[in-house]
Amino acid sequence: MARPSSLSGFPEWLPSGQVVEQLVVDTARRVFELHGFAPLETRSVEPLEQMLRKGEIDKEVYLLRRLHAAEGEPDPGLGLHFDLTVPFARYVLENAGHLEFPYRRYQIQKVWRGERPQEGRFREFTQADIDVVGRDTLAFHHEVEMAVVMASVLAELPIPPAVIQVNNRKLAEGFYRGVGADDPAAVLRAVDKLDKLGRARVAALLTDEVGLTQPAAQRCLDLAAIRTPDSSFAREVRALGVVDPLLEEGIAELAAVVDGANAQRTGSVVADLRIARGLDYYTGTVYETQLVGYESVGSISSGGRYDSLASDGRQSYPGVGISLGVTRLVSILLGRDLVDVSRTVPSVVLVAVVGDDTRADSEQVAARLRIRGIPCEVAPGADKFGKQIKHADRRGIPYVWFPDPAGDTVKDIRSGEQVSADADTWSPHVTELRPAVTSTLSQPTLSQEARP
Amino acid sequence: MARPSSLSGFPEWLPSGQVVEQLVVDTARRVFELHGFAPLETRSVEPLEQMLRKGEIDKEVYLLRRLHAAEGEPDPGLGLHFDLTVPFARYVLENAGHLEFPYRRYQIQKVWRGERPQEGRFREFTQADIDVVGRDTLAFHHEVEMAVVMASVLAELPIPPAVIQVNNRKLAEGFYRGVGADDPAAVLRAVDKLDKLGRARVAALLTDEVGLTQPAAQRCLDLAAIRTPDSSFAREVRALGVVDPLLEEGIAELAAVVDGANAQRTGSVVADLRIARGLDYYTGTVYETQLVGYESVGSISSGGRYDSLASDGRQSYPGVGISLGVTRLVSILLGRDLVDVSRTVPSVVLVAVVGDDTRADSEQVAARLRIRGIPCEVAPGADKFGKQIKHADRRGIPYVWFPDPAGDTVKDIRSGEQVSADADTWSPHVTELRPAVTSTLSQPTLSQEARP
Numbered sequence: 001m002a003r004p005s006s007l008s009g010f011p012e013w014l015p016s017g018q019v020v021e022q023l024v025v026d027t028a029r030r031v032f033e034l035h036g037f038a039p040l041e042t043r044s045v046e047p048l049e050q051m052l053r054k055g056e057i058d059k060e061v062y063l064l065r066r067l068h069a070a071e072g073e074p075d076p077g078l079g080l081h082f083d084l085t086v087p088f089a090r091y092v093l094e095n096a097g098h099l100e101f102p103y104r105r106y107q108i109q110k111v112w113r114g115e116r117p118q119e120g121r122f123r124e125f126t127q128a129d130i131d132v133v134g135r136d137t138l139a140f141h142h143e144v145e146m147a148v149v150m151a152s153v154l155a156e157l158p159i160p161p162a163v164i165q166v167n168n169r170k171l172a173e174g175f176y177r178g179v180g181a182d183d184p185a186a187v188l189r190a191v192d193k194l195d196k197l198g199r200a201r202v203a204a205l206l207t208d209e210v211g212l213t214q215p216a217a218q219r220c221l222d223l224a225a226i227r228t229p230d231s232s233f234a235r236e237v238r239a240l241g242v243v244d245p246l247l248e249e250g251i252a253e254l255a256a257v258v259d260g261a262n263a264q265r266t267g268s269v270v271a272d273l274r275i276a277r278g279l280d281y282y283t284g285t286v287y288e289t290q291l292v293g294y295e296s297v298g299s300i301s302s303g304g305r306y307d308s309l310a311s312d313g314r315q316s317y318p319g320v321g322i323s324l325g326v327t328r329l330v331s332i333l334l335g336r337d338l339v340d341v342s343r344t345v346p347s348v349v350l351v352a353v354v355g356d357d358t359r360a361d362s363e364q365v366a367a368r369l370r371i372r373g374i375p376c377e378v379a380p381g382a383d384k385f386g387k388q389i390k391h392a393d394r395r396g397i398p399y400v401w402f403p404d405p406a407g408d409t410v411k412d413i414r415s416g417e418q419v420s421a422d423a424d425t426w427s428p429h430v431t432e433l434r435p436a437v438t439s440t441l442s443q444p445t446l447s448q449e450a451r452p
Numbered sequence: 453m454a455r456p457s458s459l460s461g462f463p464e465w466l467p468s469g470q471v472v473e474q475l476v477v478d479t480a481r482r483v484f485e486l487h488g489f490a491p492l493e494t495r496s497v498e499p500l501e502q503m504l505r506k507g508e509i510d511k512e513v514y515l516l517r518r519l520h521a522a523e524g525e526p527d528p529g530l531g532l533h534f535d536l537t538v539p540f541a542r543y544v545l546e547n548a549g550h551l552e553f554p555y556r557r558y559q560i561q562k563v564w565r566g567e568r569p570q571e572g573r574f575r576e577f578t579q580a581d582i583d584v585v586g587r588d589t590l591a592f593h594h595e596v597e598m599a600v601v602m603a604s605v606l607a608e609l610p611i612p613p614a615v616i617q618v619n620n621r622k623l624a625e626g627f628y629r630g631v632g633a634d635d636p637a638a639v640l641r642a643v644d645k646l647d648k649l650g651r652a653r654v655a656a657l658l659t660d661e662v663g664l665t666q667p668a669a670q671r672c673l674d675l676a677a678i679r680t681p682d683s684s685f686a687r688e689v690r691a692l693g694v695v696d697p698l699l700e701e702g703i704a705e706l707a708a709v710v711d712g713a714n715a716q717r718t719g720s721v722v723a724d725l726r727i728a729r730g731l732d733y734y735t736g737t738v739y740e741t742q743l744v745g746y747e748s749v750g751s752i753s754s755g756g757r758y759d760s761l762a763s764d765g766r767q768s769y770p771g772v773g774i775s776l777g778v779t780r781l782v783s784i785l786l787g788r789d790l791v792d793v794s795r796t797v798p799s800v801v802l803v804a805v806v807g808d809d810t811r812a813d814s815e816q817v818a819a820r821l822r823i824r825g826i827p828c829e830v831a832p833g834a835d836k837f838g839k840q841i842k843h844a845d846r847r848g849i850p851y852v853w854f855p856d857p858a859g860d861t862v863k864d865i866r867s868g869e870q871v872s873a874d875a876d877t878w879s880p881h882v883t884e885l886r887p888a889v890t891s892t893l894s895q896p897t898l899s900q901e902a903r904p
Contacts, residue, residue, distance in 0.1 A: 018491045035828075035829065041465075044496075064515070066512075066566035345556070376486075
């Protein structure tokens with residue numbers, strides 16, 4: 001279903017893939033709005049110094065310049081944003097006087113990174129983010145809420161099972177301090193490479209470069225190996241014999257997130273102490289999300305708590321957020337043939353045209369259907385009915401309407417059944433009003449049997 | 453309501469403005485889908501040579517380069533697209549084997565132009581386009597359809613009256629030939645400057661630079677002065693005494709668009725023979741749209757018929773399209789205070805928190821409301837009820853829900869009325885489910901009287 005893009009890293013989908021991406025975006029938006037997140041769209045560009053303030057990502061920014069910039073015209077110093085968190089933080093600082101806190105927003109936009117493209121990694125891609133920021137303080141329960149809202153989105157999508165893996169920066173930092181690390185951030189960066197380098201090479205990093213003792217390095221790696229579906233991780237952490245007050249605070253927070261989220265959405269969240277997240281602005285809970293069976297493609301939803309991303313010196317705006325990687329998720333669904341699409345157009349009805357002089361009659365039928373919210377289109381020409389039916393069939397449009405002064409009829413071209421119909425009262429089944437996207441993994445047996 | 457952006461030409465709206473923009477985009481999308489246009493999103497970048505192939509716009513493109521491009525790394529030659537028509541044409545050529553023709557798509561995306569910003573003119577802005585393209589041929593009736601669909605969008609928006617002004621390139625070109633012009637395109641470009649330069653200076657252009665005789669130039673200007681609400685323009689054109697077969701073809705097409713569109717949407721379209729459109733790929737009908745009373749801001753919806761924008765040498769893909777300038781329209785609505793917004797958040801209910809230990813009860817109420825599609829949020833903390841009500845009031849949330857083991861109640865904080873309620877059955881009025889955007893120009897008197 002996916003077609004290789006002619007510009008590597010800048011994916012584009014065929015019409016069926018467009019329907020899949022739209023479903024993902026619409027589902028995310030609907031769930032976000034049900035939870036009271038307000039829409040936000042920021043500009044696509046940020047001043048370069050704004051983007052370089054945080055994180056390690058400066059290598060990957062695309063800069064802009066005007067094609068016909070005048071001789072000596074100063075470089076505007078603008079780049080395309082590489083995520084939605086930095087622009088959001090900047091928006092909050094600029095507009096704080098006009099916002100109500102805690103400010104809850106969602107933001108669904110493209111972001112750009114000049115990375116080397118590979119599976120699941122693009123130069124242009126769409127993210128769907130939610131964040132909550134407070135002024136000066138932000139209640140901890142929002143760290144539970146982020147996991148619950150994202151789990152609700154994932155549960156509504158026709159995708160393989162997804163598991164949100166949660167860790168906590170305080171837990172990790174406290175533990176690293178407790179084993180004697182001078183630079184906990186350096187330990188975190190090494191542990192973050194476990195997937196790429198494996199345990200032995202990270203152990204070497206920890207002793208040779210970060211300066212840990214061999215036993216300390218082993219305990220850090222033992223910590224990273226802990227993964228539990230509930231708060232039982234706490235016992236396993238304590239069994240490693242490290243004592244630190246920040247560690248205890250982190251254990252309590254992580255337990256609250258895992259148990260709190262699973263109480264609202266059973267099995268949606270696990271504690272996974274390997275999760276590090278590269279960006280260094282996180283200060284508490286961190287999230288990543290695996291699609292079960294497709295772990296190698298990477299996380300499809302990530303985020304965390306940040307206490308000092310947005311601060312103007314006088315006031316700080318602590319926040320927590322989580323982001324759905326729309327393009328990565330869609331690329332898996334299309335590339336692995338995990339979904340079927342019922343049709344590639346919104347129209348559920350094609351209104352046939354009987355003769356070149358009666359096109360207006362067909363337009364009137366269409367107008368009457370549209371008034372009642374039924375998407376439809378009028379056939380492009382007064383071709384033979386067989387050709388008009390084929391026109392509908394090739395697009396997956398299930399119904400063809402035949403205007404007739406003696407009484408209109410509508411034909412279900414899947415079953416061949418044709419019945420009398422009035423454009424002011426007839427409706428398709430409510431599930432047919434929009435294109436359906438269904439998982440190829442879990443076709444319910446009953447509806448398969450029910451098909452002709 | 454609008455706040456000046458800190459980056460000139462890159463507008464961003466406050467939360468109320470976000471709601472307005474979302475309404476415009478959602479309305480356009482809904483009407484487009486009701487008419488059977490399928491969603492399309494293309495990448496934001498195009499190879500530069502693709503963009504320079506057409507039109508006069510090359511001065512205004514933003515080019516990309518990686519911040520840390522390696523020494524000697526070849527320039528990728530990529531720019532941000534400046535409209536959605538050129539990327540669409542490229543997509544059709546690349547994917548023609550996978551598309552069904554006529555292919556109807558809508559596309560709502562940002563575009564970028566390195567122009568000098570001024571009122572209604574931005575460096576980054578959102579457009580909402582529809583196009584229909586055929587393979588080798590495209591029926592004329594789609595030129596009527598474009599005007600009807602856009603008029604349907606505009607009629608549903610809380611905006612001042614809008615008038616779609618239509619002209620026809622064949623009519624203009626045939627007329628210019630008929631008065632003896634060697635280069636009809638040069639005449640068109642001069643006439644396109646009428647708004648900017650005025651009649652006298654364009655007359656001078658036409659004689660001194662384009663080489664027309666004085667009487668020929670006068671007749672071209674007389675042609676541009678014709679504007680009629682119906683096909684009576686034809687009589688006025690013919691009264692100018694110019695004879696040309698292409699002119700007659702153009703007159704017939706323009707009459708068919710104006711009368712055809714007005715038959716479906718009374719008063720939506722006028723014939724305006726001044727409309728030229730700068731881009732030279734148009735070959736038939738051209739559209740511009742004025743917001744009555746705000747003409748100086750420029751056209752809010754433009755487009756036209758193009759026969760040779762997309763061609764791969766073997767096959768051509770003639771098309772017709774029209775584009776809504778979302779950002780320009782929203783900037784007028786916000787900048788001139790033409791709309792009111794009922795609330796800045798999706799939540800119609802704030803669920804109060806009675807005590808720190810009963811937050812889970814409030815979350816459960818919220819979950820039960822959400823299952824039935826009622827957007828809501830839980831208060832951030834167990835503050836005094838007065839403070840929680842103020843929290844709702846500041847966001848425009850009309851209802852506050854009080855969980856109570858003895859029986860929940862819900863309060864309409866506008867009227868103060870508080871009633872018993874069950875989270876499995878209570879609903880707000882259906883018109884309250886989403887934030888309302890209403891015109892400040894046409895507040896219906898009745899609903900004002902009905903307010904407390």
